[in-house]
Every structure is written in C-alpha cells, then in structure tokens.
Amino acid sequence: MVGFEIRQAVEELVYRSCMMLDDKDWKGFLALCGEEFRYTIAAHSPEIRRDMVWLDHDRKGMDTLFANLPRHNSDHSPITRHATVYTVDADTAGREATAVSALQVFRTQLDGGASELFAVGRMTDTIRLDGAASRLLRRVVRLDTRLIGYGYHVPF
Amino acid sequence: MSKNAQQWQQTPALPQTHYVDSRIYTDQLLFEEEKEKLFKPSWIIACHESELEAAFDYRLFTHPTGVPLIIVRGDDMKVRAFYNICPHRGNTILYDPAGNAKRMTCIFHQWSFDSRGNCIDISRADQGYQKRFCKEDAGMREVNCETAYGGFVWVNLVDDCQPLKEFVGGALDILAPFISEPLEVFHFHKAHVRTNFKLWHDTNSEFYHDFLHYFNRITGMMQPGYFDRKYTGFPNGHASVGSMEIKYDKYEGSKSRAVGWPGLATGGWYMVDIFPGMTYNLRTSVLRIDTVVPLGPNEVIIEFRGLGLKRDTAEERRERVFDHNMIWGPFGRNLHEDLLGVHGQGRAMRPGTDSRWIIQGREENSTIHDEVGMRHFYAEWSRRMGRPAFDPYGEGKPAPVRAAA
Numbered sequence: 001m002v003g004f005e006i007r008q009a010v011e012e013l014v015y016r017s018c019m020m021l022d023d024k025d026w027k028g029f030l031a032l033c034g035e036e037f038r039y040t041i042a043a044h045s046p047e048i049r050r051d052m053v054w055l056d057h058d059r060k061g062m063d064t065l066f067a068n069l070p071r072h073n074s075d076h077s078p079i080t081r082h083a084t085v086y087t088v089d090a091d092t093a094g095r096e097a098t099a100v101s102a103l104q105v106f107r108t109q110l111d112g113g114a115s116e117l118f119a120v121g122r123m124t125d126t127i128r129l130d131g132a133a134s135r136l137l138r139r140v141v142r143l144d145t146r147l148i149g150y151g152y153h154v155p156f
Numbered sequence: 157m158s159k160n161a162q163q164w165q166q167t168p169a170l171p172q173t174h175y176v177d178s179r180i181y182t183d184q185l186l187f188e189e190e191k192e193k194l195f196k197p198s199w200i201i202a203c204h205e206s207e208l209e210a211a212f213d214y215r216l217f218t219h220p221t222g223v224p225l226i227i228v229r230g231d232d233m234k235v236r237a238f239y240n241i242c243p244h245r246g247n248t249i250l251y252d253p254a255g256n257a258k259r260m261t262c263i264f265h266q267w268s269f270d271s272r273g274n275c276i277d278i279s280r281a282d283q284g285y286q287k288r289f290c291k292e293d294a295g296m297r298e299v300n301c302e303t304a305y306g307g308f309v310w311v312n313l314v315d316d317c318q319p320l321k322e323f324v325g326g327a328l329d330i331l332a333p334f335i336s337e338p339l340e341v342f343h344f345h346k347a348h349v350r351t352n353f354k355l356w357h358d359t360n361s362e363f364y365h366d367f368l369h370y371f372n373r374i375t376g377m378m379q380p381g382y383f384d385r386k387y388t389g390f391p392n393g394h395a396s397v398g399s400m401e402i403k404y405d406k407y408e409g410s411k412s413r414a415v416g417w418p419g420l421a422t423g424g425w426y427m428v429d430i431f432p433g434m435t436y437n438l439r440t441s442v443l444r445i446d447t448v449v450p451l452g453p454n455e456v457i458i459e460f461r462g463l464g465l466k467r468d469t470a471e472e473r474r475e476r477v478f479d480h481n482m483i484w485g486p487f488g489r490n491l492h493e494d495l496l497g498v499h500g501q502g503r504a505m506r507p508g509t510d511s512r513w514i515i516q517g518r519e520e521n522s523t524i525h526d527e528v529g530m531r532h533f534y535a536e537w538s539r540r541m542g543r544p545a546f547d548p549y550g551e552g553k554p555a556p557v558r559a560a561a
Binding site for chain 1: 481493
C-alpha cells in the first residue's frame with residue numbers, strides 16, 4: 001500500500017492525462033510523458049482466442065500521430081474519458097509506481113449532443129515518481145469493448 | 157447549376173450501366189431477395205483454418221443470410237460446418253464464439269453431437285421416444301464446407317451448389333503465388349455500421365476514393381505507377397486490382413515495411429473482390445480479409461481479419477502487426493476514414509432522404525480511378541436479381557446519354 005502523497009501524485013497524473021486528451025491538448029498530454037513513454041492499446045479476441053495489439057507507439061510515434069491528425073478525415077465528435085484509479089503500487093525505493101484504473105470512454109455527438117458509451121477497459125500506467133514532476137512512462141489500455149463502430153483516430 | 161425536384165429525379169446522362177438506383181441500398185424487400193439470390197448460393201468465407209488448429213476446435217459464424225453456423229475441425233481433422241441449431245427444440249447449441257468441444261451439447265435438454273454432426277446422446281431417449289425416434293434421426297444440418305485459397309474456410313448453404321473452384325474461377329489466380337504457404341490470423345474485429353453492405357464492397361471496388369485518405373495520397377497516388385494499376389473482371393462478379401510500389405516511408409511515422417511478403421515485390425499491393433461481399437487485400441506485409449454480414453438494408457457487420465505467415469518469428473509478427481495497425485487497425489489511419497465514408501452514405505441514403513442515383517461512370521481504360529470494378533459487380537447483381545440495378549422496379553425512362561467530348 002502506497003502512502004497518501006504517492007497515491008495523490010499518481011491520481012493527479014492519470015486524471016490530468018485524461019483531461020488533456022479529452023481537451024485535444026496533445027502537447028499538454030505529451031508534457032506529462034517521459035521521453036521513454038510508450039502507449040499501447042490491446043484487446044483479447046475470444047473469436048480467434050488471441051491477444052491483439054491495436055496500437056503501439058513510442059513518444060515520437062504519438063507525437064507524429066497527433067501532428068498528422070489535421071491531415072486526415074476524422075470523426076470530430078468529442079470523447080470523454082472517465083478513469084477511476086483502482087490500485088497504486090510502488091517499488092520499494094518509491095521511484096516508480098504502477099496504477100491500474102478502470103476506463104470508460106463516452107462519445108458525444110456534435111449534432112444534438114447525445115452521449116453514448118463508446119468503450120470500456122482497463123488502463124495500466126507506469127509512472128516515474130517525482131512529486132509534481134512525475135511522468136508517465138508506459139500506458140497500456142486493455143479494451144473489453146471491441147465493437148467501436150466506425151472507429152476513432154485518437155487513442156483512448 | 158443546381159437542380160430542381162424534377163431534374164434531381166432524372167437519370168444521369170450516362171449509359172445505364174454507369175449508375176444505379178439508390179433504392180437498391182435501402183429497400184427491405186430487395187434486401188430479403190439479395191439474401192436468397194446473392195448470398196445463399198454463393199460461397200462465403202466463414203473463418204480461417206488457423207482459428208481451428210486442433211481437433212474439436214470450433215468457431216461460430218453468422219452466415220449473411222442469417223443462419224447461425226458452427227465450423228468445427230473433426231476428430232479426423234476435416235473441417236465441417238453445421239447449423240448452430242439443435243434439431244430438437246431449435247435452441248442454440250454453442251454459445252461462445254470459439255472453443256474446443258469434443259461433444260457439442262445443447263444446454264437445454266443435453267442432446268449431444270459429435271464433430272461429424274452425428275447425434276450421440278438423447279437424454280432419456282428410450283423412456284420418451286420408445287424407439288419411435290432415435291439418435292440417427294437427430295443429426296445436425298450440415299452445409300458445404302471447403303478450406304482453400306489461403307486456408308480460408310468457405311461455406312455454402314445450397315446442397316447441390318456450384319463447386320467453389322468454379323465459383324471463384326480465375327479471380328484469385330493473381331494472389332495464388334502469395335497465399336500458398338500456411339497463414340495465421342493475428343487480428344480480428346468487427347465493425348457495426350448503419351449502411352448497406354454493397355456500399356462497403358463498393359469502397360473496396362474502387363480507388364477513386366483514395367482522395368479520402370491522406371496516407372494513400374502520399375504513399376500511392378503521388379507515386380509513379382499508381383495510375384497504371386488495372387482492374388480485371390472475372391465471371392460471377394469478382395474483380396482484381398493489379399499492383400504498384402507503395403512508398404510507405406513518404407508518410408511520417410510509417411515505415412518502409414521491410415518485413416515484406418514472400419514473392420511480393422517491395423511495396424506491392426494486390427486486391428481481389430469476391431462477390432457478393434468479401435475482399436482479399438494483400439498490402440506488402442499483411443493480408444487483410446473483409447467479410448460482410450448484412451443485418452438489414454441499412455445495417456451491416458463487417459468482419460476484419462489480419463493475417464501473417466504461420467512461420468513468422470516474433471519480431472516479424474510485431475512488424476506485421478504494426479504495419480496492419482498503422483492503416484487498417486481499429487485506430488488506423490485508413491479504416492476509420494473508409495468506415496466514416498460508408499457511414500455517411502448510409503446516413504444520406506436512408507428511406508425518405510430522396511437520395512436518387514449513384515454514379516459509377518468513370519472510364520479510364522480500367523485503370524485505378526476507373527469505376528469498372530463497381531460496374532462489374534452491379535452487372536452480376538442485376539443478373540442474379542433478375543432486375544437491373546439502374547432500374548430495379550422497371551420504371552425506367554432514362555435520359556439521353558451524352559457522348560464523350
């Protein structure tokens with residue numbers, strides 16, 4: 001069990017990262033990430049009985065993905081991430097923590113503003129602890145939802 | 157010049173083979189007819205052999221006509237297909253989408269079946285049926301099933317159907333050198349889209365919509381050889397598209413796809429559309445297979461599979477998965493755009509929107525922006541449906557065709 005300060009720093013970072021992505025503040029999001037950051041979206045397919053990777057980028061790859069977004073035709077409906085940090089574990093030196101969060105993603109239609117549940121899953125973050133300067137090193141979003149309609153260009 | 161209501165209804169000034177009536181995408185009765193006349197007699201890809209590696213491995217598949225199927229590898233390693241309907245009280249026999257079942261047992265009354273479709277147990281049979289009905293009377297309904305063309309499991313619901321080889325004809329010859337060794341599925345997902353299944357197949361049958369894709373414009377359209385790619389039509393409505401060299405490194409964040417594919421030229425890309433709703437798409441390092449499962453005139457499930465070589469090393473597989481996801485994954489650059497495109501068509505073509513004509517009139521010597529692939533599909537559609545796609549209700553008063561300048 002980690003102390004209050006570590007848990008607070010971890011929760012703050014996880015929640016801020018979700019808000020930055022929701023706000024399409026890509027630079028703000030990447031500023032919360034270490035240089036060695038890696039983002040993976042995975043899912044298990046009961047149909048082919050395999051684990052699948054749906055997206056896997058290092059920090060540079062994420063940077064490029066965000067930079068290229070305006071060149072693509074995308075669904076512009078905003079999405080809202082609801083994360084709840086379930087557990088936080090830290091190494092004995094208190095330098096690195098792992099946070100497991102439940103993730104729900106909602107999509108809100110631009111016309112009329114109807115919101116719908118888009119996806120659910122679990123998010124595992126590895127975090128370098130340094131108080132207010134703590135940074136994300138790794139994010140693995142493991143989706144339970146695999147039917148996401150016409151999809152989305154921005155990772156959950 | 158904009159059009160008034162009367163002008164909007166008037167057929168395009170093109171040959172009748174170069175447009176279709178948009179009601180073929182929305183009419184419930186035509187949709188029911190399509191299931192009977194297009195999907196039922198056609199061979200359909202249900203899954204891949206790598207999804208059924210061991211004896212008794214099974215996979216469920218909903219046939220485009222709506223029939224629930226079990227594809228199972230038998231004790232003799234032969235792959236067979238059966239209705240997933242218990243012959244007793246019509247219940248679902250297997251529920252999980254895949255698994256391994258030495259006995260397939262209906263949970264309702266515990267009737268059991270073996271992997272060859274034989275009923276092997278009727279609970280308290282003698283007490284209830286007194287020899288009037290026995291296991292031999294209770295076999296599963298088997299449908300035609302063949303494994304071919306890259307290890308895909310094809311099914312056909314009609315007892316005396318056309319042989320698979322005859323149905324496919326020469327359409328997949330272009331891919332034959334590349335799909336002869338064992339392949340393996342590494343990706344599967346479905347997309348549920350409010351659109352007509354033909355609109356997805358149309359998207360796979362024309363490349364003019366490369367304007368939709370920044371990735372394809374940069375890596376393909378702006379590169380030498382792009383406008384040399386040619387469509388070839390085959391009997392039964394199938395069509396193939398020849399290759400070019402895609403320059404993947406022109407898209408920042410992409411790679412040159414060094415892992416490649418045995419025998420395929422660097423950056424190569426072949427596509428084959430199989431009537432009425434399947435596509436083989438071999439793009440440099442990954443084979444993608446699309447199978448449409450229509451749910452209604454304006455609703456479709458598309459099953460997407462990504463395949464690599466069974467002999468891939470872990471590193472090679474990682475490369476293929478990366479290449480696949482870059483454009484074709486659920487968060488890929490191209491797939492979302494393609495799905496948005498057909499979603500938009502579905503939105504604009506719902507009954508009551510007064511959508512009218514879909515133009516497929518581009519002629520460019522069968523090269524990449526020619527719409528001959530779609531025209532070829534609708535010629536077969538019209539033949540099988542017994543009604544022309546340009547005038548499905550026999551109302552026709554076509555406008556005069558305008559000659560080329």
